[in-house]
Amino acid sequence: MTAAIGRPRDMTLAMLRQGLDAALDNVATRLRALAEGKSLPPVAIPEASALPTIARTFNLNDTELALISLAAGHETDPVIGESIKACNGSGHLDLALARQLFGPQVWDLLCPEAPLRFWRIVELVGQGPLHQRRLQLDERILHALLGTTYIDARLEGLLHRTVAEPAIGLPGHQLVRAIIAAWRTTERLPVILLGGPDPLSKRALAAAAAAELGVQLYRLHAADIPSDWAQRSALAVLLDREMALSNAVTLIETEADNSAVAATLTNLVTGPTILSAVDPPLSDRSPRLRLELLPPSPDECREIWRNTLGTRADALGTDLDRLATQFTLDAPAIAAATALAANPETLPEALAPTLWSAARAQGRRALDGLAERIESSANWNDLVLPPGQLQVLQDLAGQLRNAWRVNHRWGWAAHSPRGLGSTALFAGPSGTGKTLAAEVIAGVLSLDLYQIDLSQVVSKYIGETEKNLARIFAAAENGGAILLFDEADALFGKRSDVKDSHDRYANVEVSYLLQKMEAYRGLAILTTNQKSALDTAFLRRLRYIVNFPFPDAAARAEIWKRIFPDDTPRQGLDPQALARLSISGGSIRSVALNATYLAAAIPEPVQMTHIHRAARRELAKLEKSFTATEQEAFR
Known part of the structure; x- marks a missing residue:
């Protein structure tokens, strides 16, 4: 089949139907001559019809076009x-009649591998010997001859028409030019392998290329491609045929688990x-x-934001730089965020925070299905740590807050883009505030926090761990979220001696992360x-290491002072006495919450007796018992 991109449609619907009527008149004349035993007039194919286009598209000769006209007349013209019926008495358009009209070459023209049958233009239906089989014109082809375009019923639900929408500053515009240049030919068309992490941006790019070429864009999801080879082959024929009839392009969108079957199609x-x-x-x-569609650079994002916001962008000042560097959003996502936040009622002083929240919501679309988002309203007052550790965490938050200035305004990204990310290790016993610290940093910076369980990411199959990690990091780039990899010892054990391929590969996984x-x-x-279980060679590659100690008595007393919300009624609580309970901050929170439920059941304010009962249960859970010193807290 010869494919043509952007071929002009210069014939009106009336012209196409008049041309088909002329072709049917030639068929009727030949049939009358055959019925009357006269010599058959020559086949005539009107130029002002869809037949010449069908011929060029499917590489058909005039006899094949005459067979199509005959089948079309049988379907539409009672005359x-x-x-x-006058020719064969049955009124059936069978192979024997076609042979009488066009000679023995009909056998070749209607064999399964010939264009008429391969492209399912004409089908042989019925039972019995071949010469008794009836010829039936495919309905989609009949409507194409009549000038009507629609998606073949067998492709309904599989193909989805995609219309190009105006996108301000569409990233990858040079890729649009590359696609157009590759396809403006009547030679063999190259398949475009379009890489990149953002499927919506790639869809917009493909739609823009199709719009400039003057063709339709239909997208097909790889999950809908049949796994059976015969069904997949039949789909390919229908798909090719539909693209030619509709003057369209196919965009096949894949995911990691079905890209191979898409390649076979x-x-x-x-x-x-x-x-x-x-x-x-x-x-x-x-x-x-x-071709590779890379995420937009901060400069490209800034330009898209400016174009989208118009004159309101000037009111943002440096907040515009923070938006552009923090969130790697494409033009449609920026337009959506702007529509949600920058409405006429938004006050100038509220524009930056509302845009930030809207961009944050747009940025999380890819990561929500891969990791658990932790919602938190924690702040620095909720975190009880020694001054040294607290200062390190505040420095870390400050680094994230000013990354846009250091990396892009002060030139570090241009000087050496490698290693500009922030990496940290939070080490300490369970319940000492490691996750809470991550929540605090995310809260004060208004960023999303996603918790990833490394035990679920690590796979025994070679290469799968890296694929899982790559998906997580690629999805997180859109919103610059904070990623919390819990229980790193699942992967970061001491570097083992390489005794076999498994030991070597375990070290590769760590290095990749x-x-x-x-x-x-x-x-x-x-x-x-x-x-202590982590390899020091790996620790050297982390920018921040924060040790979370088990809280001493003074720290525990401070935690007890801060642990209850202001609205929780309390009576007679003694933080200094409660500090004798040798438990971590996480356990203190659990005891305080359970004691509050005990008090609410009565109801009465939270008192030491409620905490005593809750503490006894917590210690039992930890397989511990009250020491004499701890018992003193409740006397």
């Missing part, structure tokens, strides 16, 4: 139906095809063109209960 189709994947697999189809953390422009935090 031709009567003429067929691109090997079967010949029409204009774009295969969209994070890392598109190589297709056997040739030629092919690999550290590499992704260093390249990530947000904050990635590892937590561990056993710092």
Whole structure:
């Protein structure tokens, strides 16, 4: 099949139907001549019809076009139906009648591999010998001859029409030019392998290219591609045919688990095809063109924000730089965030925080399905730590707050873009505030916090751990979220002696995670209960290491003072006495919450008796019992 991109449609619907009527008149004349035993007039194909286009598209000759006209007349013209009955007595358009009209070459023209049958333009229906089989024109082809365009019923639900929407500062505009240049030809069309992490941006790019070419864009999700080879082959034929009839392009969108089956489909189709994947697999189809849509740079994001906001951008000042560097959003996402936040009622002083919240919501769309988002309203007052550790955490938050200035205004990103990410290790016993510290940093910076369980990410299958990590970091880039990798000892054990391939690969996994953390422009935090179990070679690659000690009596008293919300009624609580309970901050919170429920059941203010009962249960859970000193707290 010869594919043509952007072919002009210069014939009106009336002209197409008049042309088809002329073709049917030629068929009727030949049928009458056959019925009367006269010599058959020559086949005539009107130029002012859809038939020449069908011929060029499917590489058909005049006899094949005459067969199509005959089948079309049988479907639409009662006069031709009567003429067929006059010829064979049955009124059926069978293979024997076609042979009488066009000679023995009909056998070749209607074999399964010939264009008429391969492209399912004409089908042979019925039972019995082949010469008794009836010819039936495919309905989609019949409507194409009549000038009507629609998606084949067999592709309904699989193909989705995508219209190009105006996108301010569409990233990757140079890729649009590359696609157009590759497809403005009547030679073999290259399959476009479009890589990059953002499927919506790639869809917008493909739609923009199709719009400039003057063609339709239909997208197909790889999950809908049949796994059965015969069904997939049949889909390829229908897909190719539909793209030619509709003057359209196919965009196949894939995910990690179905990109391979999508590649097999691109090997079967010949029409204009774009295969969209994070890392598109190589297709056997040739030629092919690999393009990569990179996330927009901070400068590109800033320009998109300015164009979208218009004159209101000037009121943002340096907040515009923070927005552009913190959130890697494409033009549609920025437009959506602006529509949500920058309405006419938004006061100038509220514009920056409302835009930040809207951009944050847009940035989390890819990560929500991969990790657990932790909602928190914690602040520095909720964190009880020694002054040294508290200062390190505040410095870390300040680094994130000013990363846009240091990296982009003061030139560090241009000087050496490697290793600008913030990496931290929070080490300490369970319940000492490691997760709370991450919540505080996320809260004061108004960023999302996502907790990733490394035990669920690490896979025994070679290469799967890296794929899982790559998906998480790629999804997090949009919103610059804070990533909290819990229980790092699941992966970061002492570097083992390399005795076999498994030991070597375990070290590769660790190195890969550290590499992704260093390249990530947000904050990635590892937590561990056993710092001594971590390899010092790995620790050297972390920018911040914060040790969370088990709280001493003074720290425990301070935690007891702060642990209850202001609205919780209390009576007779003694923080100094409660500090004798040798438990961590996490356990203190659990005891305080359970004591509050005990008091609410009565109801009465929280008192020492409620805390005593709750503490006894907490210690039992920890498989501990009250010491004499701890019992003194409740006497």
